[in-house]
Amino acid sequence: MSVTGLSLVVIGWLALVVLPVSANHQGHESHVGEDTDETTGSGYAIPGASFQVFIGGGTGTTEAAGLDRSEADAALQTVVHTFTFMMQHRADYSRFDEAVSKDLLRTVIIEPKVINREGKEFPFLVARTKEQGRVKLLISASSLKDKGFLHRPEQLAPVLAREFQWVVSKADTAPKPKTVSVDRDLKRTPIHTDKEIQEMSENQRLHLMQQLFETYLKTVDDQNSLQNQPFYEVGTTTLVPPTQPDSTIKLYDIRVREALQNIVREPYFTEHTPKAVRSLLNGTIWNVSFVKIDQRDWATRTRVAPGEKSVLVGERNQSIQPAKILLNTYRTAALDDPFYPDTKGLPMGALSAEQLARVIALEIQHNIIEKSMTGHVAQDALTAPK
Numbered sequence: 001m002s003v004t005g006l007s008l009v010v011i012g013w014l015a016l017v018v019l020p021v022s023a024n025h026q027g028h029e030s031h032v033g034e035d036t037d038e039t040t041g042s043g044y045a046i047p048g049a050s051f052q053v054f055i056g057g058g059t060g061t062t063e064a065a066g067l068d069r070s071e072a073d074a075a076l077q078t079v080v081h082t083f084t085f086m087m088q089h090r091a092d093y094s095r096f097d098e099a100v101s102k103d104l105l106r107t108v109i110i111e112p113k114v115i116n117r118e119g120k121e122f123p124f125l126v127a128r129t130k131e132q133g134r135v136k137l138l139i140s141a142s143s144l145k146d147k148g149f150l151h152r153p154e155q156l157a158p159v160l161a162r163e164f165q166w167v168v169s170k171a172d173t174a175p176k177p178k179t180v181s182v183d184r185d186l187k188r189t190p191i192h193t194d195k196e197i198q199e200m201s202e203n204q205r206l207h208l209m210q211q212l213f214e215t216y217l218k219t220v221d222d223q224n225s226l227q228n229q230p231f232y233e234v235g236t237t238t239l240v241p242p243t244q245p246d247s248t249i250k251l252y253d254i255r256v257r258e259a260l261q262n263i264v265r266e267p268y269f270t271e272h273t274p275k276a277v278r279s280l281l282n283g284t285i286w287n288v289s290f291v292k293i294d295q296r297d298w299a300t301r302t303r304v305a306p307g308e309k310s311v312l313v314g315e316r317n318q319s320i321q322p323a324k325i326l327l328n329t330y331r332t333a334a335l336d337d338p339f340y341p342d343t344k345g346l347p348m349g350a351l352s353a354e355q356l357a358r359v360i361a362l363e364i365q366h367n368i369i370e371k372s373m374t375g376h377v378a379q380d381a382l383t384a385p386k
Helices: 003-015 069-088 094-101 141-146 153-162 164-171 194-198 202-215 247-265 267-272 274-281 353-374 379-383
Strands: 039-045 052-056 105-111 124-128 135-140 285-291 300-304 311-313 318-320 323-328
Touching: 052 069, 069 105, 069 141, 069 153, 094 153, 094 164, 124 164, 135 141, 135 164, 153 164, 194 274, 202 247, 202 274, 247 267, 247 274, 247 285, 247 353, 267 274, 267 353, 274 285, 274 353, 285 353, 300 353, 323 353
Parallel strands: 052 105, 105 135, 285 323
Antiparallel strands: 039 052, 124 135, 300 323, 311 318
16 A cells, blocks of 8 residues: 555545543553454555554544544554654664564554553553453554644654553563562551641651561562673662672662651651652552563553452551552663753663652652552552563
8 A cells, every 4th residue: 555545545534433542541551352443444554564554443434532633644654654764774673673573563553542441542552362462553644643643653663662661561471570579567657648648757767768668568579580681880870790699689678768768767758758658658658679571672661460369458457549659770861851950861770769769759750649540550560570
């Protein structure tokens, strides 16, 4: 199919009465067997790639998604041109290159909108298919319009390339490591209200944090993914081999605890990131740790358990959806990360406790409430190192 023929496909798309997207997007978690998306037309081939771009039947019509004929046409052309551009510059997009080389992506489907079962809209979604080791990528045409990507393939390319960390991860069918059991004393965990925390002195908040370290809040990842791994000296990009199998685990455990104590003690954080201070002390967060997750390109990630996995904590049996703050040790911050200026271009594992405190606080401040409300699940742990 030629690019000039794309408009004919879009005409059919505009007239199509479509079915809902059968995909549940919660932090890009598992979608095994959800291989029911309807497509129309023969698809558009990308030179050099095994996958094709199809028009899909999303939620509602394109008119309902706020797209007219020219915009729907532009969305399709933009995606095709973006992938063509990325194929010509594969060396610049390592995850995309890996996915193409390993033939991990079966299909790209452009939908008017991409909406999960909870009714939340997403610009992209990666889902597993019935073919083991292959996935599909759903792209929202209305999102491309809203974010100003229509007719701008070179601007869309780095954004689209970032989604390929999920393509690589979803296609990975290797056995996953078992989670290490972590003991918590839920009954004795001191749980305080936000008002009580706000009225505490710096020393009282620090004492409460130390109590949480003993009962509830853990600072080592539950898969010990840093076992036998090298570490960074603060402020450098040189990796140092561990002297003992658990040396790196212990080093970063100490650094995280120093950072967390800075957050609850220093007035700067009470003023600039109050959600972080409250969330660390009111039981919302039960793990902050460095991890090694090669399949993910992010530097930090917040994950909150869904309501059905909530736990009862403290003497009053308060129900809490446990949250994790993960720091991907060997990754650097992206330009759009709120903490990017604080990292000075260093990997997460090379940050000082003071820098790390700002990174963790900003991650919590920007993400903890949103993730709690949407019930995102800690699926990133499933792709920890083999």
